[in-house]
Amino acid sequence: MTSSATQGIKTVLHPVSDLAQSKAVYAALLGVEPQTEGPYYVGFEAAGQHIGLVPGGGPMGLTSSLAYWHVEDIESKVAEMTAAGATVKESAHDVGGGRLVATVIDPDGNLLGLLQDR
Numbered sequence: 071m072t073s074s075a076t077q078g079i080k081t082v083l084h085p086v087s088d089l090a091q092s093k094a095v096y097a098a099l100l101g102v103e104p105q106t107e108g109p110y111y112v113g114f115e116a117a118g119q120h121i122g123l124v125p126g127g128g129p130m131g132l133t134s135s136l137a138y139w140h141v142e143d144i145e146s147k148v149a150e151m152t153a154a155g156a157t158v159k160e161s162a163h164d165v166g167g168g169r170l171v172a173t174v175i176d177p178d179g180n181l182l183g184l185l186q187d188r
Contacts, residue, residue: 074146081120081138081185085127092123130160130173138183144170147184156182 086092093112097103100121106113112123127133141147144162152158155177162172168188173181 074141074143074150076147077140077142079137080118080140081122081183083122083124083128083132083136083138083183085132085134086123086125089123089125096121096123136173136181136183138171138185140185140187142186144172144184144186148172148174151182162186 084092084096089109089112093104093107096112096114100114100116102114102116104112105115110125110128114121124132130136139147148158148162151174156174158172159175159181160171160173162170162184165171170186170188172184174184175181
């Protein structure tokens with residue numbers, strides 16, 4: 071099987087019900103203040119990880135945390151995964167700053183995030 075390796079999980083999004091309270095808890099956990107802060111998203115950078123807080127699960131309606139695997143070529147990785155049996159939930163799209171994200175569902179219904187920085 072020919073495939074491209076991932077760069078590992080570097081981004082995890084957490085759905086939250088109270089953004090202000092969750093921001094305080096994650097700041098205490100990570101020991102840093104948020105790098106990105108707005109009414110719809112709060113993001114922390116700590117120890118090479120990006121931790122994002124998404125109120126109400128955001129536009130995807132997340133009900134649990136979502137880990138994003140960083141990849142060099144998101145389109146190729148989505149193609150490899152669908153050929154292996156995954157289904158696309160959200161096609162690759164730009165979320166700002168040239169960052170592309172996509173989500174696929176594995177055969178057991180688990181949601182997997184893919185992320186490519188340009």
